Amino acid sequence: MTFSPELEARFEKFLTKYPPERKRSAMIPMLIYAQDEVGSMTDELIAEVAKRVGVTPLQVNEVLTYYSMLHRKPMGKYHVQVCTNISCLLVGGEELWRNACKKLGIGHKEVTADGQVSLEEVECMGACSWAPAVQVNYDFYHDVTPEQLDKLIDGLAAGKTPAEIHGVERVNP
Numbered sequence: 001m002t003f004s005p006e007l008e009a010r011f012e013k014f015l016t017k018y019p020p021e022r023k024r025s026a027m028i029p030m031l032i033y034a035q036d037e038v039g040s041m042t043d044e045l046i047a048e049v050a051k052r053v054g055v056t057p058l059q060v061n062e063v064l065t066y067y068s069m070l071h072r073k074p075m076g077k078y079h080v081q082v083c084t085n086i087s088c089l090l091v092g093g094e095e096l097w098r099n100a101c102k103k104l105g106i107g108h109k110e111v112t113a114d115g116q117v118s119l120e121e122v123e124c125m126g127a128c129s130w131a132p133a134v135q136v137n138y139d140f141y142h143d144v145t146p147e148q149l150d151k152l153i154d155g156l157a158a159g160k161t162p163a164e165i166h167g168v169e170r171v172n173p
């Protein structure tokens with residue numbers, strides 16, 4: 001299996017960070033970036049990464065079952081993650097999650113028919129101080145209100161990029 005030259009360069013960098021007997025330590029970042037390019041964890045992708053880090057496909061599959069950010073089926077162009085863990089739950093995280101499902105007509109790890117937006121109910125994202133928190137792909141949103149999430153979802157569903165949606169500010173990484 002071949003990847004883009006950019007991803008191949010990234011893999012090379014990851015693999016040289018670790019001693020040869022610890023190549024498997026590069027597995028998770030490689031899987032995440034490969035997923036971004038391929039769209040999901042296909043059998044071919046799993047076998048390829050396994051070969052490159054010196055483990056079996058079964059061992060990669062064991063990792064996939066643990067990390068919820070790795071998906072066996074493609075998610076939407078914009079993957080909206082809503083935290084409903086305790087800090088977010090106490091300040092409206094569950095309401096956000098219910099509203100998002102209702103608005104899009106999809107549930108946990110489901111994708112809209114046009115492939116534009118997917119939803120995932122997630123555990124703590126480490127943003128408890130700014131709860132309730134939402135993440136879209138690699139962008140974070142803090143102190144999200146139901147109105148803001150509505151606006152965000154409407155914009156994404158209409159084909160806007162997160163940067164084009166005003167009134168819902170992304171947190172700079």
Ligand code: FES
Nearest residue numbers: 083088124125127
């Ligand atoms: S509980 Fe939601 S970010 Fe920590």
